Amino acid sequence: MATFKIIIKKAKREPVILDDGTVTIYIKYTHFEKSSLFSTGVRVSYEDWQDDQRYPVKGVGKESKNRRINQFKSYLEKLVGDLIQKGVEPTTKNLKAINAHQQEQAKQKEEQEIRKKTEENVILQYNKFLEYSLTCKEKSTVRTLAITKHKLQKFMAYHKIKTLSVLEIDLSFYDKFKKFLSEKEGNSDHTIGNRIISLKNFLHWYEDRGGKVHLDTKRRAFKAFRETQPVPIYLTKDELETFANVDFQEEHFKWVQDYFVFQCNTGLRIGDMLLLRPHHIKGDVIEMISEKTSKRIFVPLTPKAKEILSKYDNRLPKKLKHRYNLYIKDALKIAGIDSLVEIRRKFQGKDQTITVPKYEAISSHNAVKTFITLALQAGISPKTVAEITGKTVAVIIKHYYGSNEDQLKAEMAKAFG
Template structure:
């Protein structure tokens, strides 16, 4: 559907003023509608708008009239988008009827924000990792809580700088949200808004001005001594032994928890494992097996747990902390986090910070400390973000510097 404005030269008045007509072309059919109370002299008409009059002539109302033309053109676009979103067949009668409807505007054309967000989640569910889908769900629930608690009505058009500032204040003030999580909420919102924009659900680009926040955080991992202490410990509880073995297998292979959970006997070969990586959708990713990983697999080769005993993520994180506390991984770790501009410092025993995610970090860090080439480590783990990987390299380099200081004690 195309829109243009033309002069009705057949209706020129005695004082030289000509009415303006809106011309809409719809599938070869022309729809004409006069623009009420808007007239101009032909000498002021250029590029379908009214030029400003010279200073020595009377004011020609170009500002007011052009504003009316702009609004009328925008209304035609809204009518088209509304029909498209609601599977309505456009006709001459339908378009003219909506043009005369003074209540038809951007507030009632756009689909509901939250309905669209859930559509976005379901549309992407089959192509995104489970963890990514969970992040989308958490984001929309957080926005719903914001609307319910603050009374700020969230629509596609209301996502502007005012929204961003109120949402930020709510996150930091009401919810004590850490900066990095706030950044993920904003990133999730921007991803959705881009998706909705591409589908014509809105024309609001104010969201592109929203700023994400990200602070560097400590890399928590087990040193080689701590890892070997945990690996060789004799637990009386089979539950803890199984959790320890599952965790250590991640430390020896660099696999994510989500990939460890889906590991099957068919993925295991004599000297390597091969599987499809869930998060990155990598097909036939191959990881060589070192002797420690092989020992764990061999331990469960003739059991019901093969290739590894599995457990839910929530219980796992609880039990692995218990394992690390029992073996004495209790070094004090200083943790710094930010909520807005507030700095939060905590000193915690290391075992409290051990989760399923730290197994992968343990593999990367210790591999680099042992001298494995960065390119090989990245190939095994599938890291694509250079910035995050550089943290491990820096830790390994610092460790080597500390070891070199042994010479200074001679």
């Protein structure tokens, strides 16, 4: 005969009360006068204990505690039923053995779930992605990727999310993340687009290594924002000449001037220019492999580019990229490169046009646009410019080539008189 009873421990007929005033509730299993105690894991104040087999706990939280106790009792009753069904005598020893086995399995399953959640944790995996990126991407790209991780952490903190699985990155997450970046962080659509691009790069990396991602991430709706295609901003030939002839007194403006003028005369990306070494200079040309595209670059040197290289013994001073981009604006402002230009962007899905002095809109990237535009205006073919810069003709025409009003007038006059 097997019986179950909900009890608390007693010693010499007195309840065993712990130092904090609580008692542990057990299930007493008896089989042919042999008994064993099984802890329910529920502890309550001794005052809340009552010897009631249906509702052993009273006071605050009694419903959930009574439910847990009775569920554990039902679990033991089922184990006894399973033993009988298998033709095994449900002795206290056998019940203890099967309960220990079940508890061990439950523990292993829980540990497996914890490991799985840890393995799928977005921040943990993103850290691995950043470590990988350091081995094969530009430092500026890694910084952009790191900013996206920081934004993810801020998003989780704002929404009080302790852990986030990679599989939880779906369209619902996408919409909330975009809203957070726009409304709470004040990011433009262009910046939000960069964050989404970084996130998608991470997801591709994770999936390529056997991780599972949500199917939503492959939908067209899970996309980066794109701004209205801006008109390329560049320095005209006269503006470049004006800037090149300024006699700067501050040392940091002197090297910034040389950097920018050299870029405008060679079309080199800032990353490639910083990697330029004497062995890349072969007579009147620069020959090197582009850091970003891994394509061969072949740049015939202009007299101005030669002059700058000669000044530094064919090794430009190594400076920080972000300082260069910061100082360019100030240097151009001093040089009077301040004609007004319009910048188009999207913010919260709406087109915006703002007007700023040209120096505010210039970075090292615009030096490449200046080279390409001036080269094309001078009659160099797009194919030749593509060979020099390591870009495609389509990319050059779409993203880098700007035309000025004088050129347009001249071409119209030539065509129509």
